Amino acid sequence: xxxxxRYAPSPTGLQHIGGVRTALYNYFFxxxxxxxxxxxxxxxxxxxxxxxxLQDLYDTLDWLGIEWDExxxxxxxxxxxxxxxRFELYRKxxxxxxxxGKAYYCYCSPERLEKVRQEQIASxxxxxxxxxxxxxxxxxxxxxxxRQGIKPVIRLRVPTEGSTTFHDxxxxxxxxxxxxxxxxxxxxxxxxxxxxxxANVIDDHLMGxxxxxxxxxxxxSGPLHILLYKAFGWEPPVYCxxxxxxxxxxxxxxxxxxxxxxxxxxTKGYLPEAIINYVTLVGWSLDGSTEIFSKQELEKCFxxxxxxxxxxxxxxxxxxxxxxxxxxxxxxxxxxxxxxxYLQEAGFISKEPSEDEKALVMKLVGPCKERMKVxxxxxxxxRFLFEDxxxxxxxxxxxxxxxxxxxxxALERGSKILISGLEAGKEEQEIEEExxxxxxxxxxxxxxxxxxxxVGLTNSTVSLPLFDSIRLLGMDETKRRLGRAIxxxxxxxG
RNA sequence: GUCUCCUUCGUCUAGUGGUUAGGACAUAGGGUUUUCAUCCCUACAACGCGGGUUCGAUCCCCGCAGGAGAUGCCA
Numbered sequence: 295x296x297x298x299x300r301y302a303p304s305p306t307g308l309q310h311i312g313g314v315r316t317a318l319y320n321y322f323f324x325x326x327x328x329x330x331x332x333x334x335x336x337x338x339x340x341x342x343x344x345x346x347x348l349q350d351l352y353d354t355l356d357w358l359g360i361e362w363d364e365x366x367x368x369x370x371x372x373x374x375x376x377x378x379x380r381f382e383l384y385r386k387x388x389x390x391x392x393x394x395g396k397a398y399y400c401y402c403s404p405e406r407l408e409k410v411r412q413e414q415i416a417s418x419x420x421x422x423x424x425x426x427x428x429x430x431x432x433x434x435x436x437x438x439x440x441r442q443g444i445k446p447v448i449r450l451r452v453p454t455e456g457s458t459t460f461h462d463x464x465x466x467x468x469x470x471x472x473x474x475x476x477x478x479x480x481x482x483x484x485x486x487x488x489x490x491x492x493a494n495v496i497d498d499h500l501m502g503x504x505x506x507x508x509x510x511x512x513x514x515s516g517p518l519h520i521l522l523y524k525a526f527g528w529e530p531p532v533y534c535x536x537x538x539x540x541x542x543x544x545x546x547x548x549x550x551x552x553x554x555x556x557x558x559x560x561t562k563g564y565l566p567e568a569i570i571n572y573v574t575l576v577g578w579s580l581d582g583s584t585e586i587f588s589k590q591e592l593e594k595c596f597x598x599x600x601x602x603x604x605x606x607x608x609x610x611x612x613x614x615x616x617x618x619x620x621x622x623x624x625x626x627x628x629x630x631x632x633x634x635x636y637l638q639e640a641g642f643i644s645k646e647p648s649e650d651e652k653a654l655v656m657k658l659v660g661p662c663k664e665r666m667k668v669x670x671x672x673x674x675x676x677r678f679l680f681e682d683x684x685x686x687x688x689x690x691x692x693x694x695x696x697x698x699x700x701x702x703x704a705l706e707r708g709s710k711i712l713i714s715g716l717e718a719g720k721e722e723q724e725i726e727e728e729x730x731x732x733x734x735x736x737x738x739x740x741x742x743x744x745x746x747x748x749v750g751l752t753n754s755t756v757s758l759p760l761f762d763s764i765r766l767l768g769m770d771e772t773k774r775r776l777g778r779a780i781x782x783x784x785x786x787x788g
Numbered sequence: 789g790u791c792u793c794c795u796u797c798g799u800c801u802a803g804u805g806g807u808u809a810g811g812a813c814a815u816a817g818g819g820u821u822u823u824c825a826u827c828c829c830u831a832c833a834a835c836g837c838g839g840g841u842u843c844g845a846u847c848c849c850c851g852c853a854g855g856a857g858a859u860g861c862c863a
């Protein structure tokens with residue numbers, strides 16, 4: 295039997311880490327088993343739906359390189375794959391259930407339901423949920439409600455006796471007494487749209503879904519779904535409930551923990567490889583020691599059995615580590631093009647970069663590569679090139695173990711060695727050795743010579759390596775800034 | 789309140805009826821280095837608690853505690 299899985303998000307917000315991981319697991323499971331990965335849009339909540347969310351869904355999957363075999367845009371044999379376009383279908387099935395006596399019309403107002411709920415809470419009633427007020431209306435009562443123009447909902451008749459069990463690949467058998475299953479949940483809302491439970495079961499069945507991998511928060515409604523499959527006389531699929539992704543405090547990951555939308559991470563300069571690799575590892579592992587996985591590898595080695603039961607806490611620092619790793623592994627050309635938008639945003643280079651600017655960005659890649667956690671770090675690393683704010687504070691030029699006098703000499707003589715050396719076409723290593731010799735002569739540490747030069751050139755004690763900085767600045771600018779730095783130290787010395 | 793699920797270093801995890809309980813991130817220290825970073829080395833650090841079963845339990849069983857989720861005309 296062919297494996298068919300689906301990712302079925304609701305476009306009511308930006309795609310977040312938890313959702314994307316569900317998508318990834320489904321996608322990898324399909325690939326590893328030569329199956330099909332289906333994308334289905336569950337847009338039955340008309341209140342919260344937004345076009346932006348739908349677009350974000352497509353953009354995010356696109357960016358991650360997750361292609362769906364069937365779904366919106368690409369189509370497929372069981373379409374449409376957007377639930378709002380399947381509107382009529384759900385009503386038909388719901389009404390069939392009513393005809394079969396497995397569901398019924400309910401005319402209760404939201405206000406009444408709320409009142410019932412409040413009373414149950416207030417009385418600490420053991421029984422919580424709908425009181426089945428409309429479960430056995432007579433034809434006359436129904437007709438009266440209809441006359442009043444009340445739009446009914448359709449509720450499932452949940453048995454009050456017995457229990458329902460379903461099997462979960464990870465959890466084993468999960469059993470719930472029927473009296474503990476949500477009493478008579480709504481299947482079709484008064485606006486004619488189905489609820490999640492109805493639409494989900496119908497579509498999974500009609501689309502031939504064989505395995506359902508979804509978040510653990512759905513476990514409690516598992517029995518309800520089984521009841522629905524039974525009511526329709528359908529065979530339920532294999533279930534596998536995924537551990538949730540939590541924040542530092544052990545609560546469901548949310549915005550107060552930091553970024554949660556993939557768009558946020560993308561904007562900050564995270565690479566899709568890093569997101570895929572790390573997110574997959576929260577709740578899944580191959581062998582406990584392999585950490586680096588490419589998407590292609592995961593498409594081969596992903597096993598459902600290796601998914602964990604325990605919810606995982608999302609560790610931003612470990613993500614950073616992965617991202618740094620992937621930045622270092624990134625091709626120069628690609629990294630340059632990833633860096634470009636940040637440099638443009640900062641106003642460092644133009645929207646239509648000239649050939650010179652492009653060449654400069656390429657030169658920036660090497661020195662920045664080892665130093666970025668996220669691509670946006672390039673802005674701070676390269677700021678000295680585009681914004682020249684000389685350091686006026688003499689103390690900054692003085693390295694640890696040196697003093698103002700030695701620093702001045704080191705800068706003055708070091709600059710000469712540097713410039714004449716470069717102009718004579720000497721090897722950098724040779725120049726470096728001469729600078730080291732100078733430090734010895736002055737009786738200061740090596741950095742006592744390099745620091746004032748670096749501060750003079752990059753306006754900061756923390757900078758890219760000296761010779762890289764010079765290459766980026768160019769000879770003329772190097773001379774200018776060195777001359778100016780000498781001036782600053784000289785002036786203060788009188 | 790009721791129901792369901794979960795429990796190995798701070799975090800992600802490996803693992804076994806007898807192991808020095810392994811790896812990675814983080815943290816701390818050190819080395820390489822012109823700063824930063826990279827890279828390398830070292831250290832720190834865990835089987836939730838209580839009962840069983842057993843010659844022996846982190847591992848098997850039962851309680852407990854703690855955590856999470858669900859309990860919507862949201863998914």
